[in-house]
Amino acid sequence: xxxxxxxxxxxxxxxxxxxxxxxxxxxxxxxxxxxxxxxxxxxxxxxxxxxxxxxxxxxxxxxxxxxxxxxxxxxxxxxxxxxxxxxxxxxxxxxxxxxxxxxxxxxxxxxxxxxxxxxxxxxxxxxxxxxxxxxxxxxxxxxxxxxxxxxxxxxxxxxxxxxxxxxxxxxxxxxxxxxxxxxxxxxxxxxxxxxxxxxxxxxxxxxxxxxxxxxxxxxxxxxxxxxxxxxxxxxxxxxxxxxxxxxxxxxxxxxxxxxxxxxxxxxxxxxxxx
Amino acid sequence: xxxxxxxxxxxxxxxxxxxxxxxxxxxxxxxxxxxxxxxxxxxxxxxxxxxxxxxxxxxxxxxxxxxxxxxxxxxxxxxxxxxxxxxxxxxxxxxxxxxxxxxxxxxxxxxxxxxxxxxxxxxxxxxxxxxxxxxxxxxxxxxxxxxxxxxxxxxxxxxxxxxxxxxxxxxxxxxxxxxxxxxxxxxxxxxxxxxxxxxxxxxxxxxxxxxxxxxxxxxxxxxxxxxxxxxxxxxxxxxxxxxxxxxxxxxxxxxxxxxxxxxxxxxxxxxxxxxxxxxxxxxxxxxxxxxxxxxxxxxxxxxxxxxxxxxxxxxxxxxxxxxxxxxxxxxxxxxxxxxxxxxxxxxxxxxxxxxxxxxxxxxxxxxxxxxxxxxxxxxxxxxxxxxxxxxxxxxxxxxxxxxxxxxxxxxxxxxxxxxxxxxxxxxxxxxxxxxxxxxxxxxxxxxxxxxxxxxxxxxxxxxxxxxxxxxxxxxxxxxxxxxxxxxxxxxxxxxxxxxxxxxxxxxxxxxxxxxxxxxxxxxxxxxxxxxxxxxxxxxxxxxxxxxxxxxxxxxxxxxxxxxxxxxxxxxxxxxx
Numbered sequence: 093x094x095x096x097x098x099x100x101x102x103x104x105x106x107x108x109x110x111x112x113x114x115x116x117x118x119x120x121x122x123x124x125x126x127x128x129x130x131x132x133x134x135x136x137x138x139x140x141x142x143x144x145x146x147x148x149x150x151x152x153x154x155x156x157x158x159x160x161x162x163x164x165x166x167x168x169x170x171x172x173x174x175x176x177x178x179x180x181x182x183x184x185x186x187x188x189x190x191x192x193x194x195x196x197x198x199x200x201x202x203x204x205x206x207x208x209x210x211x212x213x214x215x216x217x218x219x220x221x222x223x224x225x226x227x228x229x230x231x232x233x234x235x236x237x238x239x240x241x242x243x244x245x246x247x248x249x250x251x252x253x254x255x256x257x258x259x260x261x262x263x264x265x266x267x268x269x270x271x272x273x274x275x276x277x278x279x280x281x282x283x284x285x286x287x288x289x290x291x292x293x294x295x296x297x298x299x300x301x302x303x304x305x306x307x308x309x310x311x312x313x314x315x316x317x318x319x320x321x322x323x324x325x326x327x328x329x330x331x332x333x334x335x336x337x338x339x340x341x342x343x344x345x346x347x348x349x350x351x352x353x354x355x356x357x358x359x360x361x362x363x364x365x366x
Numbered sequence: 367x368x369x370x371x372x373x374x375x376x377x378x379x380x381x382x383x384x385x386x387x388x389x390x391x392x393x394x395x396x397x398x399x400x401x402x403x404x405x406x407x408x409x410x411x412x413x414x415x416x417x418x419x420x421x422x423x424x425x426x427x428x429x430x431x432x433x434x435x436x437x438x439x440x441x442x443x444x445x446x447x448x449x450x451x452x453x454x455x456x457x458x459x460x461x462x463x464x465x466x467x468x469x470x471x472x473x474x475x476x477x478x479x480x481x482x483x484x485x486x487x488x489x490x491x492x493x494x495x496x497x498x499x500x501x502x503x504x505x506x507x508x509x510x511x512x513x514x515x516x517x518x519x520x521x522x523x524x525x526x527x528x529x530x531x532x533x534x535x536x537x538x539x540x541x542x543x544x545x546x547x548x549x550x551x552x553x554x555x556x557x558x559x560x561x562x563x564x565x566x567x568x569x570x571x572x573x574x575x576x577x578x579x580x581x582x583x584x585x586x587x588x589x590x591x592x593x594x595x596x597x598x599x600x601x602x603x604x605x606x607x608x609x610x611x612x613x614x615x616x617x618x619x620x621x622x623x624x625x626x627x628x629x630x631x632x633x634x635x636x637x638x639x640x641x642x643x644x645x646x647x648x649x650x651x652x653x654x655x656x657x658x659x660x661x662x663x664x665x666x667x668x669x670x671x672x673x674x675x676x677x678x679x680x681x682x683x684x685x686x687x688x689x690x691x692x693x694x695x696x697x698x699x700x701x702x703x704x705x706x707x708x709x710x711x712x713x714x715x716x717x718x719x720x721x722x723x724x725x726x727x728x729x730x731x732x733x734x735x736x737x738x739x740x741x742x743x744x745x746x747x748x749x750x751x752x753x754x755x756x757x758x759x760x761x762x763x764x765x766x767x768x769x770x771x772x773x774x775x776x777x778x779x780x781x782x783x784x785x786x787x788x789x790x791x792x793x794x795x796x797x798x799x800x801x802x803x804x805x806x807x808x809x810x811x812x813x814x815x816x817x818x819x820x821x822x823x824x825x826x827x828x829x830x831x832x833x834x835x836x837x838x839x840x841x842x843x844x845x846x847x848x849x850x851x852x853x854x855x856x857x858x859x860x861x862x863x864x865x866x867x868x869x870x871x872x873x874x875x876x877x878x879x880x881x882x883x884x885x886x887x888x889x890x891x892x893x894x895x896x897x898x899x900x901x902x903x904x905x906x907x908x909x910x911x912x913x914x915x916x917x918x919x920x921x922x923x924x925x926x927x928x929x930x931x932x933x934x935x936x937x938x939x940x941x942x
Contacts (some may be wrong), residue, residue: 159808160808161804181804181807181808182807182808182809182810182812182813185807185808185809185810186810190809191808193805197802197804198801199797199798199801199802199805199806200801201797201800201801202794202797202798202801206794206797210794210795210797210798210806210811211809213791213798213810214809214810216791218790218792219792220787220792220819220823223786223787223791223792223793224782224783224786226786230790233791234789234791274809278809278810
């Protein structure tokens with residue numbers, strides 16, 4: 093494994109013990125259906141935490157509230173002390189929250205390189221009139237963005253020669269990696285990964301979890317994983333939160349979660365009988 | 367039996383070709399073009415139109431992955447199927463002769479004589495047989511061309527195209543040559559209505575030679591260029607740009623008044639296409655009411671610059687233009703704002719409504735004191751020196767050429783802007799929005815701002831088109847801003863290739879220029895537009911000149927398809 097360019101460190105802030113993200117008492121109703129009920133949740137800076145739970149437990153709904161797609165019916169979400177619970181997704185992205193999707197959602201008819209470059213949108217300043225006039229350091233910004241994009245492609249392990257291909261023509265594993273590169277392009281402090289190993293075999297899954305650990309270590313990121321498959325998160329995350337029927341039923345280290353009888357009942361129990 | 371399956375496909379395709387032929391005849395297209403001679407005394411455009419379907423179907427059928435004899439057989443079968451259907455329809459029409467005209471009024475006795483080769487003294491039955499045989503033979507030729515070596519194929523296609531193009535430009539080129547006192551050249555190439563036999567043969571040969579040698583010339587040029595040092599390369603690039611500019615600059619002088627008129631018309635659609643391309647091609651917002659911006663630009667210009675308008679300011683065009691652009695951009699925002707939440711088809715329908723509202727408002731009695739109702743606004747002054755001015759080298763510029771030069775300037779400007787935006791943060795944000803709006807927003811793109819920006823940019827470019835249009839016609843009337851304009855501009859963008867700047871230019875020439883050169887088309891223009899668009903969507907969905915970033919996808923898809931065909935064949939041969 094190569095050492096990463098220190099220029100890629102996303103969040104150089106020291107670990108001062110304060111959490112990067114705090115969700116307090118978050119409830120989300122969909123016309124009577126309670127998808128999340130009074131969830132309290134914290135992500136310590138530079139940690140890897142996971143939310144797990146069976147299908148329909150409200151994991152993705154919760155995730156969507158963290159990234160601004162949905163707004164909580166009640167409760168607050170604070171990111172670095174800023175209340176983001178009513179913010180639009182693009183504003184949240186600008187603060188330093190980036191995400192990937194469970195079913196890969198790349199910009200399919202754009203090239204691989206452009207997918208990463210567009211990911212850097214929030215860190216760029218060039219306006220349309222500057223682009224037309226070619227003024228305001230637009231060339232330098234484009235060049236810097238392109239270099240950064242290539243650097244990120246290298247980091248996630250997509251070969252340089254694929255850069256000009258349309259993203260939909262990439263192999264599945266590379267598409268997952270490209271989605272991560274796109275998210276990283278915005279220099280996030282918090283990276284939200286929605287089932288990053290979905291559809292992967294055990295070997296690929298191991299590679300991916302190793303890669304996630306490396307991202308945290310070398311890029312100094314904070315990472316939140318959503319997983320359906322409990323085994324994936326056991327090795328990589330420090331803290332795990334378990335949701336079931338929209339409620340938080342357990343929270344703790346992987347060992348604690350493994351031993352928690354409510355989790356076993358709600359989650360592992362079902363799988364064991366399956 | 368697998369072989370029966372492939373034969374069934376051939377027959378089915380042949381029948382489609384037959385239907386096309388019957389359609390061309392029954393609607394009257396073929397006979398309209400029968401007056402247009404390609405090679406004097408031998409071939410008319412009408413014949414050619416009937417010749418093309420069987421040729422094309424033969425060519426297409428021979429492209430299937432089979433052994434050579436199988437491909438040719440398929441071509442022949444398809445041709446015979448087409449011919450049989452066509453001949454049967456002919457006989458039926460003859461049998462029903464006078465009565466059929468109540469339904470198909472174009473099917474005259476003269477037409478039936480033309481189709482049945484009555485001038486050769488043939489009875490209808492023999493004529494039908496001859497048609498059948500001809501269709502088969504033509505499909506066979508098409509098939510043989512397909513399986514022939516690449517060079518031969520290239521030569522035939524190249525020569526044929528050269529012949530067709532030279533004959534098509536005859537009504538404009540011949541008088542032009544005479545005017546430029548090149549009458550001996552004109553007399554050599556053309557008779558009074560079509561190509562002379564000798565020159566036709568020469569053009570055929572020349573086209574063939576050019577087409578065959580072109581790939582070699584191109585690859586040599588490419589490798590030389592790649593080997594050249596950066597200094598030489600940039601010199602060459604500038605030289606090419608200069609040559610292009612010089613060509614465009616002298617084009618009206620060379621081509622004469624009528625062709626310049628056509629160029630001006632094409633230019634308007636290039637400009638509008640470039641504007642709509644930003645909205646539809648870049649940002650993926652399907653706008654069917656684009657004509658509204660064209661109209662707004664034209665009416666604002668007329669209102670501000672005409673001394674007889676309600677305002678009566680009589681401003682100079684060049685002072686008025688920035689004001690008009692600003693106002694139109696605001697109209698763009700005004701129309702864009704309420705439709706921000708709409709996507710896809712819904713957006714299309716609402717913008718379609720806006721386009722119609724604009725048209726109705728312009729001609730309405732309510733706004734008559736300002737916009738003149740159905741009479742519009744007249745006495746709009748021309749943008750430059752009352753329509754006559756002097757340019758270096760070209761000399762005195764008047765008539766359509768007076769519009770040509772400023773229009774060309776604005777087209778180049780619009781293309782430059784479109785190019786710069788395409789490869790910028792803005793362009794990428796638009797593309798992302800086109801691909802997936804939700805993800806674009808999660809990536810940090812303010813979709814609201816970028817949608818409004820796309821609408822405003824599209825509106826600005828469209829309104830510049832309208833402004834030039836108003837001063838070109840020196841007046842505006844509501845009848846010039848029909849839904850058809852929106853649809854035609856969209857067709858230009860789609861035909862050329864969404865998001866592709868070169869595509870817009872090619873699309874405008876193909877859709878606007880060609881019908882002007884083939885005046886017989888006028889009546890069938892919309893019919894042909896429809897057919898062309900359907901064909902493009904089926905055969906080349908990415909457009910004539912696909913956007914560079916989309917081209918790769920295409921090739922991928924094609925490889926896949928060929929792979930599947932290969933499998934199909936392998937199964938067939940394994941079975942047999």
